[in-house]
Structure formats: C-alpha cells, structure tokens
Amino acid sequence: MTAFRAFRIHHDDAGHRAGIESMETGALSSGEVLVKVAYSSVNYKDALAGTGKGRILRTYPLNGGIDVAGHVVASTDPAFREGDAVLCTGSGLSETRDGGYGEYARLDARWTIPLPAGLSLRESMIIGTAGFTAALALLRMQDNRQRPALGPIAVNGASGGVGMLAIDIFSRAGYEVHAISGKADHFDFLRGLGASECIDRHQLVFSGKPMDTARFGGALDNVGGAMLSGLLPLIHPYGNVALCGNAGGVAFDSTVMPFIIRGASLLGIASAGTARDLRDRIWRHLANDWKPRHLDRIATREIGLDGLSGIFTRMLAGDSFGRTLVRIDNTV
Incomplete structure (x- = not known):
C-alpha cells in the first residue's frame, strides 16, 4: 500500500466536512485499475459535493472529483497495463466511489478509457x-x-x-x-x-x-x-x-x-451514466474531428489540491469563468 494525499468528503453525525487528508491506496474504492493521477478538473457538481451545498455523494466518505486522468500503476484487467495513459469521467466517481481528487484513484475497468491518440492527459481534463x-x-x-x-x-x-x-x-x-x-x-x-x-x-x-x-x-x-x-x-x-x-x-x-x-x-x-460504446465513440471524436481548437484559452486557471475549497466557493457564487484544471502530479 502507498500513502497519498486526497481531498476527502465526509458527512456524519458531526455534519459535512471536507479537506486534504492522508490515506492509503488500500482504502480506495474497489476496482481493477489503479491509477497515479495526473490531472482532474472542477465542475459545478464538484463544487456542490465539496461544500455540502448539494447531496451529490450517495455514500461517505469519498474522495471528490468526477473527472480523472493519469497512468496505470497496477491492473488486474488484461486490457490495461502499467504505464498506460487513461481517463474516466462520471461513472460513479465522487458519487458511489472515490473520485479524481487524490494522488491515486482505483477505477472500474468497464468505465476506464484508454487515452486516445490526439489528446494529452492535460487536454482530456480541460475537456472533462x-x-x-x-x-x-x-x-x-x-x-x-x-x-x-x-x-x-x-x-x-x-x-x-x-x-x-x-x-x-x-x-x-x-x-x-x-x-x-x-x-x-x-x-x-x-x-x-x-x-x-x-x-x-x-x-x-x-x-x-x-x-x-x-x-x-x-x-x-x-x-x-x-x-x-x-x-x-x-x-x-x-x-x-x-x-x-x-x-x-x-x-x-x-x-x-x-x-x-x-x-x-x-x-x-x-x-454520468453514458453507455461504454457511446463513450468510446465520443472520445474518438474529441481526439480527432471534434477536438476543441481553443483548449488553452478555455482553461482559464490551474490549481492544485490545496486550491479546491477556494474555487468551489467562487464557482457557487457565480464568480468563475472557463474551466479550472486541477494538476495533481507536478512531475507531468
């Protein structure tokens, strides 16, 4: 097991609380694909979940973040090998299973998408x-x-x-x-x-x-x-x-x-619940004929895990513009 940092959301008798915690990979939600996370992003749903303003999570505690992209570090599914670049959006992330706001995430192989040629991990999370x-x-x-x-x-x-x-x-x-x-x-x-x-x-x-x-x-x-x-x-x-x-x-x-x-x-x-065959079709388009031409302009800010609470507050106040990229691995 490996210790890592994550933005974790709780709701219990003491009420809602969320913030950066240390946890181990063995405590992550079950799944076949363990990923070292490179990037995530911030969506309105993430802000609701992270502040407790919306009951997004169906179980607690969980790591926030409905988007995730990174590299496989271990897999029990033969479709994924160590070093593969992958992404996942929705599919229960930060709702029924740990999401992308952590240095590691364990994903369900059914919803894990190999990063298509034509997209970088960073670009995939600006899209998110x-x-x-x-x-x-x-x-x-x-x-x-x-x-x-x-x-x-x-x-x-x-x-x-x-x-x-x-x-x-x-x-x-x-x-x-x-x-x-x-x-x-x-x-x-x-x-x-x-x-x-x-x-x-x-x-x-x-x-x-x-x-x-x-x-x-x-x-x-x-x-x-x-x-x-x-x-x-x-x-x-x-x-x-x-x-x-x-x-x-x-x-x-x-x-x-x-x-x-x-x-x-x-x-x-x-x-969030899009069928796998449609997901594959859509990400192929997004890497090719539908790839946005202005991703660097649309990504108006980039933060780390420590910046999440502040951006959630701004987003819910209507004081946000464009996409917020979350860089989790500073080595990429």
Missing part, C-alpha cells in the same frame, strides 16, 4: 465532463438527423464550461453557433471560440406563443426553465434541443405544438 457532455449532445443530435443545413445552433449558458466547449466543438463540427449569455463582457471571448453571433440573455424576449418564427436549427440548453420554454417555439422543423442543465429551474411550460407541427425533438443528455 463538461466537454464530454457537449459532445454527447452533438452525437445524439446528429444521430437524430441534426445537420448544419437546418440552421444555427443556440447554446445558452454560453459563458460556462459546458457552453464554452460546446461553442468550440459544434463550430469545429461545421455548425454555426449562436451563443446566449447574460455576461455581455464575455462576448468577444465567445466569438473567439467560434460563436458567429452573441445574444444577451437579458435582452432576449420570447413571444410566449406556442410557435413563433423559426430562428434556430437546434439548441444545446444548459438552463432549462423559462429559457427552454422560450427556445422550443423557435426551432426549425425537425431540429433538436439537447437538454443538459437546470440552472434556470427544473420545471418548464410548453405545448405539444413544436413537436407535432414542426417535428422538433427534446433530447435528454445524462453524461
């Missing part, structure tokens, strides 16, 4: 769950016949991690992207990622009609609530709205009209 979610949305939309000719894709919550990566990924895949954000001071940055038009959320007025003049070929909705209600009547015939967030609320009002008159589709995007 946020970029995987955006790419899963694109995959599901294209499987449902979304094509650039249908018209521009609206991306709301465009200043967040999923939104930024979606702009980069969708534009790389040949789509015109219209970014919707309440942060007008970020519009030049979003245009630099590939948005052809930026729309101020505060000035976006919906008519409230069951259907309105078609404006978008499809949409990636990070918000839900009233934003989703307003977007559905604006979708071109047979366009898709991929729903992956609820920052604007879990309920929305709509009618059947966009669906039975224009043939619009509402696609749910649940990245």
Whole structure:
C-alpha cells in the first residue's frame, strides 16, 4: 500500500466536512485499475459535493472529483497495463466511489478509457465532463438527423464550461453557433471560440406563443426553465434541443405544438451514466474531428489540491469563468 494525499468528503453525525487528508491506496474504492493521477478538473457538481451545498455523494466518505486522468500503476484487467495513459469521467466517481481528487484513484475497468491518440492527459481534463457532455449532445443530435443545413445552433449558458466547449466543438463540427449569455463582457471571448453571433440573455424576449418564427436549427440548453420554454417555439422543423442543465429551474411550460407541427425533438443528455460504446465513440471524436481548437484559452486557471475549497466557493457564487484544471502530479 502507498500513502497519498486526497481531498476527502465526509458527512456524519458531526455534519459535512471536507479537506486534504492522508490515506492509503488500500482504502480506495474497489476496482481493477489503479491509477497515479495526473490531472482532474472542477465542475459545478464538484463544487456542490465539496461544500455540502448539494447531496451529490450517495455514500461517505469519498474522495471528490468526477473527472480523472493519469497512468496505470497496477491492473488486474488484461486490457490495461502499467504505464498506460487513461481517463474516466462520471461513472460513479465522487458519487458511489472515490473520485479524481487524490494522488491515486482505483477505477472500474468497464468505465476506464484508454487515452486516445490526439489528446494529452492535460487536454482530456480541460475537456472533462463538461466537454464530454457537449459532445454527447452533438452525437445524439446528429444521430437524430441534426445537420448544419437546418440552421444555427443556440447554446445558452454560453459563458460556462459546458457552453464554452460546446461553442468550440459544434463550430469545429461545421455548425454555426449562436451563443446566449447574460455576461455581455464575455462576448468577444465567445466569438473567439467560434460563436458567429452573441445574444444577451437579458435582452432576449420570447413571444410566449406556442410557435413563433423559426430562428434556430437546434439548441444545446444548459438552463432549462423559462429559457427552454422560450427556445422550443423557435426551432426549425425537425431540429433538436439537447437538454443538459437546470440552472434556470427544473420545471418548464410548453405545448405539444413544436413537436407535432414542426417535428422538433427534446433530447435528454445524462453524461454520468453514458453507455461504454457511446463513450468510446465520443472520445474518438474529441481526439480527432471534434477536438476543441481553443483548449488553452478555455482553461482559464490551474490549481492544485490545496486550491479546491477556494474555487468551489467562487464557482457557487457565480464568480468563475472557463474551466479550472486541477494538476495533481507536478512531475507531468
């Protein structure tokens, strides 16, 4: 067994507490693949779990971090050998098993992805769950016949991690992207990622009609609530709205009209439980034809394990921008 540092989350009779602790690899969750972690990342879900503001973990204690990338140091599965570069996102990390905020992680071989050629470990964690979610949305939309000719894709919550990566990924895949954000001071940055038009959320007025003049070929909705209600009547015939967030609320009002008159589709995007065959398809795309072109710009900060608590507070206060990369192995 090897001793190492980890950001560990507890919840018991004494309440919630989380911070850096020393533990041994023998205490990690079960799994076939032991990894020396190089990088992780920070997602909104990580901030909720790490502060106790959201009940993300289903069992305690666990190491935080829903993303992880590193090198295999031991494996009982013949598909993985010592030295292999691998990654994992979601799949129970920091929910039912120890996550990526530790110098070591033990992974379930079923959900461990060999790092595809064309990506570095660092790049894979800038992408992380946020970029995987955006790419899963694109995959599901294209499987449902979304094509650039249908018209521009609206991306709301465009200043967040999923939104930024979606702009980069969708534009790389040949789509015109219209970014919707309440942060007008970020519009030049979003245009630099590939948005052809930026729309101020505060000035976006919906008519409230069951259907309105078609404006978008499809949409990636990070918000839900009233934003989703307003977007559905604006979708071109047979366009898709991929729903992956609820920052604007879990309920929305709509009618059947966009669906039975224009043939619009509402696609749910649940990245954490994505089937293995889809994961493989998506990571191959992300390493090749959908690889974001502006990863170094999207990674606006890099921290170590000791910086996690501070960034969680900033993220939940709405004071974060871009993706936060967590460097765990300073030798890489």
